Amino acid sequence: MDYRSAFQISASGMTVEKLRVDVTAVNLANVHSTKGADGKLFRPMRVVSHESVGFAATMRHMGFSAALPGAAVASVESVDAPPRMVQDPGNPQADEKGFVAYPGINQVNEMVTLMTAVRAYEANVIAMNVAKTLAVKALEIGGNS
């Protein structure tokens, strides 16, 4: 059942990219968030992914002969970006100089992250579909058609 290993590898990549999209959505949702009840400002997050270490061992455990590594999420960490200060004296969150602190989220960067994540996800889907096409083609060996 070695065609399943390609499925598992692509699935691990898709899981990582899906989380990247989720985290980017969190950043974009909080682009206009001011300080919360605890007085802390939202810090933009980013997904750090790496080659999966335990993946190969898991695959071997599942009975796959070719133990290739997949992708895994290393951590979701907060970025130390300086807050964006906006002059808005009427805002209840404004400081004594009339500035309101917003999270240092770069919307353009977030959109680019979103696009690359979507493209990477699509690439994983295509890799999986190719693996499936190979399996289906192999089933046609010796067929009448």
Place this chain on the structure above:
Amino acid sequence: MSIEAVGYLAPLAATPGVDAAAVAGTGVAGNATAPSGPGFGELLARGLDQVNRDLVSSQTDVQSLALGDAQNLHHVMMRLEEAKLAFQLAVQVRSRLLEAYQEIMRMQV
């Protein structure tokens, strides 16, 4: 599905009309005289059992997706594809078996 229909091909070498020593000399039927490991019927049953388990598990996945419990969509789709491929493999094995059977039934004796 009746697997027994294939089963009566195996004792061919053991039938009184066929000389076991002569058949063993051909090399191909040598395995039939001394079978080792699981029989073909058992292998087939095991494979069908695996396919059935795949189908049931993909059905469970779809059910959990419909209930909103699914962790993510791509795992469900992937399970469905795996079940589909396993089923196609079973169908191909069945059609090959049927072909071989019909080929033998057409044989002039």
